[in-house]
Amino acid sequence: MQLSIRGLAIAASLLWGGAILCVGLTDLASPSYGMNFLQTVSSVYPWFHASRTFGDVLIGTIDGLVDGAVAGCLFGWLYNFFASSLGKV
Numbered sequence: 001m002q003l004s005i006r007g008l009a010i011a012a013s014l015l016w017g018g019a020i021l022c023v024g025l026t027d028l029a030s031p032s033y034g035m036n037f038l039q040t041v042s043s044v045y046p047w048f049h050a051s052r053t054f055g056d057v058l059i060g061t062i063d064g065l066v067d068g069a070v071a072g073c074l075f076g077w078l079y080n081f082f083a084s085s086l087g088k089v
Contacts, residue, residue, distance in 0.1 A: 001083065005076035012072030017065035024057035 020041060023034040031052065038050035041060060045067070048060040 003076045003079050005073055005080070008076040009069045009072035012075070013065045013068035016068030016071070017061050020064040021057065021061040024060055028052060028054065028057065 023037055027034045027038060035050065038060070041064075042048045042050040045060065045063040048063050049056050
């Protein structure tokens, strides 16, 4: 069975970008919510800062969308590669 690389990239992109968006927006409403998560994310993405502004939430969301898409593509490609090579044995 082959995975759809495009479908997996879109799903992973929406999940990871959506998670950053939801936590970021909730943090804007309640300052103590998700601060450790946002600080961890800001240590990974160079343009995102956990400074509690709407602009930073959007930048983090875009970073998450791109990162999720790349991770989904890589995972789908690796899965298809190993599934096809192990299936021939």
